[in-house]
């Protein structure tokens with residue numbers, strides 16, 4: 295490191311993986327790690343130039359075919375790649391926003407008193423959001439406000455024209471760009487439907503035009519569907535504030551019933567947490583020989599519970615089968631998204647009950663307990679009971695001795711508060727420390743893990759390099775889950791791993807150099823934080839002016855592409871690892887990697903290795919600092935008494951002149 299400190303070797307503390315996978319093999323179980331070895335990926339997945347949208351093909355074009363060959367209907371490589379990319383964005387947006395839709399529906403039902411186990415935990419945030427939607431709050435009861443607000447948000451899912459209101463929270467300059475380009479989302483459903491229509495055979499055949507609708511669809515997710523999911527969840531379950539927690543497989547307990555929640559939508563997991571502390575159920579667990587009931591999580595349901603309650607994070611996406619292989623998971627209960635179909639197959643070798651709870655997500659071989667929100671706690675108890683029943687059936691248990699402390703819960707609201715307290719809450723200290731150069735810039739690092747050894751290593755190496763270069767890192771999703779296992783999400787990490795400037799700021803505020811801001815839908819928190827930095831002043835007029843970038847070091851889900859697109863369309867330089875599915879068309883790749891910058895001020899990039907990703911982030915941040923004129927180190931001026939008197943005199947004169 296540049297400041298003379300020895301670079302310490304950081305790890306995600308997952309050396310137990312080989313042993314557990316071996317145990318699995320001995321138990322006769324194959325996992326995604328094994329299947330990944332045997333499945334040979336089709337190269338057209340990366341090319342993005344395989345079209346199955348009609349029955350004349352499938353038509354497949356190689357990169358060398360660009361400009362020389364077309365599909366049966368005459369579609370060029372760039373059209374094929376754009377259609378494929380856009381449809382993945384549509385699918386990703388649909389997933390996040392269908393999550394948001396369920397939250398909005400339950401929010402309205404809560405306001406009507408139809409789901410008695412849910413309520414309003416953050417009335418302040420309710421009033422803030424009511425303000426955004428023009429809902430009057432004065433003299434009104436919380437439920438009354440919630441009903442009007444929820445009804446307005448609900449209507450925007452099906453709105454056919456106009457503009458979704460939530461996106462008005464973006465910086466003014468960004469709003470102008472969206473209006474000029476005609477990409478401000480009208481509603482949610484219409485954008486997905488229109489994108490599916492336009493990417494069908496014989497419809498939109500201009501990649502630039504296709505991508506305008508893809509942007510509008512992605513923005514409908516980032517600045518509406520995902521954002522409302524985050525906000526309404528905060529209102530119902532509480533806006534996160536820093537909370538201590540633990541991560542890694544060692545959070546499972548040998549002597550307790552382990553219930554692992556998995557997925558994204560916190561409506562069910564929140565109730566499972568309540569059910570697990572029910573004295574009657576604890577007594578039942580004890581009657582079966584357990585000392586208690588332990589709740590842990592996987593993927594983003596884990597992130598949701600960690601952010602609000604400090605519930606332990608057992609692992610990320612790639613570890614879902616590994617958790618079962620420990621032999622210690624008595625029930626794995628899924629809500630929506632990111633659950634492997636292999637879970638019941640793996641679980642069949644152990645006592646583990648795999649429970650699905652949502653009518654939109656059933657898995658052959660799993661036990662389905664429909665999560666009835668009108669009797670949410672009762673249903674959650676049913677789920678926990680199933681885990682308790684399985685506890686005595688355990689065979690050999692192997693829980694790795696690995697768990698790491700962390701601090702999570704950095705919502706935008708808390709970040710604002712921590713920089714000035716209740717009376718002076720603002721982003722001023724962050725902006726000032728960026729301007730004075732202690733902090734070089736900010737990076738959002740998000741994304742999935744995949745069943746390879748390289749996946750976790752890439753996430754960690756990138757974050758390590760960024761903080762060593764004084765870049766404050768905000769994390770969500772499985773990427774946050776991975777990095778949390780290394781210890782970087784503790785305040786103590788600042789002094790050991792961050793560059794001197796960033797460490798100084800983190801130590802003064804008492805925060806880690808890597809801030810866990812939540813789940814996949816909580817990427818919207820990063821958009822709001824970026825907007826707050828712009829509003830605070832001194833760093834330009836738009837998100838695209840900020841010395842900031844986004845990185846998705848590894849990914850597998852279509853949701854990641856949608857997140858990437860809404861970040862880029864919001865002005866963020868966004869780098870994806872493990873390639874983007876556009877390599878079959880140089881024309882389309884060039885459009886995303888170069889031309890997009892003129893359109894949005896942000897653009898896409900792809901880089902496989904962590905050091906390449908970090909290099910791109912640092913170069914970009916330096917470029918932005920130069921454009922802002924804050925690239926030269928400023929001399930620290932120490933004021934003497936004469937200078938102070940002069941300053942006071944100038945302030946008094948300005949006040950007298952009404953300035």
Ligand code: MSK
Nearest residue numbers: 594611632742771772
């Ligand atoms: S859970 S989408 S593997 S981040 Fe949000 Fe993780 Fe990716 Fe699922």
